[in-house]
Amino acid sequence: MSWLSSAKVFYLQLFILLCWAFSPLVHSKNEVKTPEQQHLTLSSAIKRTLKDNPSLKVFKFRQNALEGQLQIQGLSPAYEVGFEMENFAGTDDVGVFKSTEFTLSLSSILELGDKRKARADVINSRSSQIAAMRKIEALNVLGEVTRRYIDIIAAQERLLLAKEATLLAEETLTEVEKRSKAGVAPKAEIKRALAAVGNARLTTSSEQQQLDYARVALAMMWNETTPSFTGVEGRLYQFSTDIEFKELLEKVKQNPEILIYATEERLKEAQLRLARTESSADIKWSVGIKQIQALNDTALTAGFSMPLFSSKRNVGAISSAQAARDEVVVKRKATMLALHHQLYRAYANRKQAIFTAKNLKESIIPTLTEALNETQVAYQRGRYSYLDYLSARQELLFARRAMIESAAAALRYGTQIEQLIAEPLSATQSNHAQPNNFINQKAF
DSSP, rough: HHHHHHHHHHHHHHHHHHHHHHHTTTOOOOOOOOOOTTTEEEHHHHHHHHHOOHHHHHHOOOOOOHHHHHHHHTSSSOOOOEEEESSSSSTTSSSSSSOOOEEEEEEEEOOOOSSSHHHHHHHHHHHHHHHHHHHOOOOOOOHHHHHHHHHHHHHHHHHHHHHHHHHHHHHHHHHHHHHHHTTOOOHHHHOOOOHHHHHHHHHHHHHHHHHHHHHHHHGGTTTTSOOOOOOOOOOOOOOOOOHHHHHHHHHHTHHHHHHHHHHHHHHHHHHHHHHHHHSSOOOOOOOEEEETTTEEEEEEEEEEEEOHHHHHHHHHHHHHHHHHHHHHHHHHHHHHHHHHHHHHHHHHHHHHHHHHHHHIIIIHHHHHHHHHHHHHHHHHHSSSSHHHHHHHHHHHHHHHHHHHHHHHHHHHHHHHHHHHHOOOOOOOOOOOGGGGGGGOOOOO
């Protein structure tokens, strides 16, 4: 199978894996979309990225370059044709062209120590390393696609919340105006309510700008500077089931960033073998035919030469190659420790983010919603002040925004975990209730 074909198979497998990995973002209802909606799915974003992301295209050219180097390193030493003219001018009896000797020779180098195979092994090992690097880059790119996709989901929810906050501020203004006309509220409260409406509208405008920026950031993953979509589909409040940390840590050992050290170690071994072959001196040989002008005869010539003490002169190169090979083991351990740290941080932060989001949704927000309704009734009856009413409203809005941020953080940490273990977390089948019935579509 050609490198290009294997790359296609790999990307297809990776695409399927990531679609399942981030299934909380893609499970949704089938709907017929109007042209104005143009919502993007995660699967579509991944397809576009795999097709058009520039950072994934460079590996094809790197592989082509290695194939060219393999052809070069596989060549035998070149043959050389030589011509030599001796005694073509001199004094007395030598004269000019009287005793001239012409020699036509053919020469080359006889490589010893199987150097050609050693060079080819180095190139092949580099090819395997590029394939491993391609996998790492693909996971990184598609992980970044998913993070930017989550950013848009969160931005859409924040925009909806900002619009609700604006409506709530406008309703509050209407209520304050009624109380002011009845003579039970000062005009200063109307001004404060007007200012609150203005601030809410500013927040809505800011959230719209953030959403537009997030859309552009996602579109740039497939080299598109003007997004062709207005929004994305997915679930913000559905999370994958937890897996024990020890089990996740075992899976980290299969991370391409760890597996690449196996290919790097093979490369260093190949370079070490190549360095050892240099201890075997090459023989330079030549054969030719000589024309002796003075005798009007011809003669055959032959010769060879080889450097002395090649093995001693090559000790330094071998030591250097051995040190480079041994360094790989230490680098692998250091990378494993770094991945362990990243995994634990993502694991702990994800658990905390899910705990926060669920508690806000199931306990705190319902309580604050009831408190706001009761405070509104009490304010209308003159039992609570405008400040009490405003505080209850702000507390609810703050909690709902915190829930959005916690849910988005949980999805981002889940994405990081899946990127570290190079496989998906199992998606739960439960469908959590979502504020405003937000994001209830399907990507497939």
